[in-house]
Amino acid sequence: MSNQIRVRIAPSPTGPLHIGTARTALFNWFFARKNGGSFILRIEDTDLERSDSKFEEDIKESLQWLDLEWDEFYKQSDRIQIYKKYLQKLLDEGKAFWCCHTKEELKKENEEQIKRKEAPRHVCQHKYGKPKIKMTNGKNGIIRLLVNENSTRVIHFDDLIRGTIEWQERLIGDLSLAKSLETPLYNFAAVVDDYETKISHVIRGEDHISNTPKQILIQEALGFNSFQYAHLPLILGPDRTKLSKRHGAESIREYKKQGYLPETMNNFMALLGWRPKERNKLEKPEDIYFIDELVNLFDLKNIQKSPAVFDVKKLNWMNGYYIHQLPAEQFRAAITPFIIKELGVSMIKEDFLDKIQHLMTERIEKLSDVRNFDYFFREPEYDRGLLNWKSTPADEIKRSLILTKEAFEPVDWEIFDKDYIRRKLDDLAKENFPGDRGVVYWPLRVSLTGKEASPDPIDILNVLDKKTVMERLDNALAKFKI
RNA sequence: GCCGCCAUCGUCUAGCCCGGUCUAGGACAUCGCGUUCUCAACGCGGGAACACCGGUUCAAAUCCGGUUGGCGGUACCA
Numbered sequence A: 001m002s003n004q005i006r007v008r009i010a011p012s013p014t015g016p017l018h019i020g021t022a023r024t025a026l027f028n029w030f031f032a033r034k035n036g037g038s039f040i041l042r043i044e045d046t047d048l049e050r051s052d053s054k055f056e057e058d059i060k061e062s063l064q065w066l067d068l069e070w071d072e073f074y075k076q077s078d079r080i081q082i083y084k085k086y087l088q089k090l091l092d093e094g095k096a097f098w099c100c101h102t103k104e105e106l107k108k109e110n111e112e113q114i115k116r117k118e119a120p121r122h123v124c125q126h127k128y129g130k131p132k133i134k135m136t137n138g139k140n141g142i143i144r145l146l147v148n149e150n151s152t153r154v155i156h157f158d159d160l161i162r163g164t165i166e167w168q169e170r171l172i173g174d175l176s177l178a179k180s181l182e183t184p185l186y187n188f189a190a191v192v193d194d195y196e197t198k199i200s201h202v203i204r205g206e207d208h209i210s211n212t213p214k215q216i217l218i219q220e221a222l223g224f225n226s227f228q229y230a231h232l233p234l235i236l237g238p239d240r241t242k243l244s245k246r247h248g249a250e251s252i253r254e255y256k257k258q259g260y261l262p263e264t265m266n267n268f269m270a271l272l273g274w275r276p277k278e279r280n281k282l283e284k285p286e287d288i289y290f291i292d293e294l295v296n297l298f299d300l301k302n303i304q305k306s307p308a309v310f311d312v313k314k315l316n317w318m319n320g321y322y323i324h325q326l327p328a329e330q331f332r333a334a335i336t337p338f339i340i341k342e343l344g345v346s347m348i349k350e351d352f353l354d355k356i357q358h359l360m361t362e363r364i365e366k367l368s369d370v371r372n373f374d375y376f377f378r379e380p381e382y383d384r385g386l387l388n389w390k391s392t393p394a395d396e397i398k399r400s401l402i403l404t405k406e407a408f409e410p411v412d413w414e415i416f417d418k419d420y421i422r423r424k425l426d427d428l429a430k431e432n433f434p435g436d437r438g439v440v441y442w443p444l445r446v447s448l449t450g451k452e453a454s455p456d457p458i459d460i461l462n463v464l465d466k467k468t469v470m471e472r473l474d475n476a477l478a479k480f481k482i
Numbered sequence B: 001g002c003c004g005c006c007a008u009c010g011u012c013u014a015g016c017c018c019g020g021u022c023u024a025g026g027a028c029a030u031c032g033c034g035u036u037c038u039c040a041a042c043g044c045g046g047g048a049a050c051a052c053c054g055g056u057u058c059a060a061a062u063c064c065g066g067u068u069g070g071c072g073g074u075a076c077c078a
Helices: A019-034 A053-065 A080-092 A103-115 A186-196 A206-222 A252-258 A262-270 A291-297 A312-325 A328-343 A350-361 A367-376 A394-408 A418-432 A438-449 A457-463 A466-478
Strands: A006-009 A038-043 A072-075 A096-099 A142-145 A154-159 A163-168 A176-180 A201-205 A228-232
Touching (some): A019 A228, A019 A252, A038 A053, A080 A096, A080 A142, A080 A186, A142 A206, A163 A206, A176 A186, A206 A228, A328 A350, A328 A367, A350 A367, A367 A457, A394 A466, A418 A457, A438 A457
Parallel strands (some): A038 A072
Antiparallel strands (some): A142 A176
């Protein structure tokens, strides 16, 4: 089964799952699912200092939240013996060697090269013979790959997105492989794992292009066949630099926390640097693609080469769309934690949620925006002045409120008829405040919501009970007493 | 500095491979109009881009070269 498609996502657990890593995961997942291959999760925790298992958990949870299930799981810290074996082999064959230059020496070499306008690289003298300094199992040095600094070879590889990429071998220098036999470094561990786990395609961020020639050299030294490469364009912030914390949210968990839906994230991330050849089904807005469509339409060939700026406005629009489309059951499940958190309300009746669902979803972009709908759950607080409608005098506003209240007195809320109520209110306005229904509707809306912006007051009357409505009108009236 | 990658509306992009069908299409955003008690939703409409300079050609957004610009890498991080 050597033709089997096998791809991987290899995050290091040094922080929560980054949006860029998630997008790389998504594309790998698309590629695997589309081609009947396997999607592998590999935790790259060779840097013990910076790695933390709590981030490993976050990565897994975030991936699961996005519904990107992996087929196999590996963790580099479990595989030290495997790397050690290959490291020893390279050492025995004389393809790798111990370098015991100090960091200061390396830094000095580097600075001098820059001064001479040369490419910075470490050309280690220790490869020409045993280092003079005695070492006890690498404590004083690191293992490097022997690379010909005078080579005229041009290393090239075919990138599935960018075509042929070329690199001068002599510019690479004796690259580092491991700090010791038990502590491999990134490039080495990645090559060994990709080979051992039979990865067919390495699909990763553009920031890895410069690692590729190094990894090719390591593969050759080890006698491995190379892989297919595809380097994805980076995601940039609004200032066109690599997306990071100072641009706001950068991890999947933060987007989840703010009330973005996983389907929004997947749809949006998919369109960052890629676009399906075919349009979606006509019933949906342009750019809305369901996950299955994305998988079917996915093709490495039409991935963009240039980086993409992350546009939160479009993300918000898309999330609003998905929230609006949520079936009642899913909406209840999604919104409830946000109501509890944002409004401190814990007793939420399901049928009540169903009634206000579309009232809210039409004006929500993120689930956390429910904080603007407190009036559905409790008495609103507002200033008297908000009841004013244009230049209508205060006593007219008061009269409008009284008339409205009187109009509601005989109404049986059990058989609430929106058309009937609207007619009643319209008539009331026509009789008492001809030419401007706002004198009736505005104060009523404010009494009910305490907000300048809200859904149609009739719709709100429809979901509140009569007692609550009357109380809120009384509260509004009370503001005129002083 | 060095190496590499890239370059269409403010943003994501279609078109580029196989030059004419492109007075460059769509989406988000923006502006205006309609609806309207407010907001939203919805409907209609407007403005908005081929980085620059050369070359090839009857013809270039599309092909070639250069310039400029952006981004990434340049670790005993991944």
